Amino acid sequence: MTEVVPVTNVRMSRAEVTTLLGMILSAGHRISVGREAVAAWGAALTGYSLGECLAALVIHTQHSNHPPLAHDLIVHIRAARRKTLDAQVLAASAAKVDPAEAANAAEAHMSKIRAAMGWKRPDAHISALSVACPVPECLAAAGTPCRRTGARRKGRPDTVDLHKGVHASRTERAEQCQAERRADTLPHKEIPA
Ligand SMILES: [Zn+2]
Secondary structure, eight states: OOOOOOOOSOOOOHHHHHHHHHHHHHTTOOOOOSHHHHHHHHHHTTTOOHHHHHHHHHHHHHHOSSOOOHHHHHHHHHHHHHTTOHHHHHHHHHHHSOHHHHHHHHHHHHHHHHHHHTOSSOOHHHHHHTSOOOOTTTOOOTTSOOOOOOEEETTEEEOBOTTTOSBHHHHHHHHHHHHHHHHOOSOOOOOOO
């Protein structure tokens, strides 16, 4: 039997809260995003994981057309924990959402959130993973962490950052792609109402 996960004071990272807000937007809900919104959602959802919040969002969206409040997500998370069937609830939710499709949909909204937040650069980890690694000894595909190889670049070791899990060259390439996308003058897709 699964134990009910105790509420802790652990908070989601800024990147995780941003992912959640991106998913809420891609579910078709209109919510405000910005520095205050990310801080408020992060604080309100203290003790709950991104996985739980996304599963709760799926349940909320199946039952309501109204934009979810943090409280709505918490109600679903608590119900899921009480049922002590967390694994089954998450599995059922995951089955209805194609992870790749969901990630693409969320990413489409990320740039808007980043702009609203006034972030000069996107989260390097997420950004670097969005492109394939250019290091010949590695060539990790997009979405896959780098292989730990001792490559060299411009005479210096091109090491895999232990925290980010990517080669330095890959981060640079991702930033380059990001800059090119920003320079792109095509209008952004509208957020569905
Ligand atoms: Zn690599």
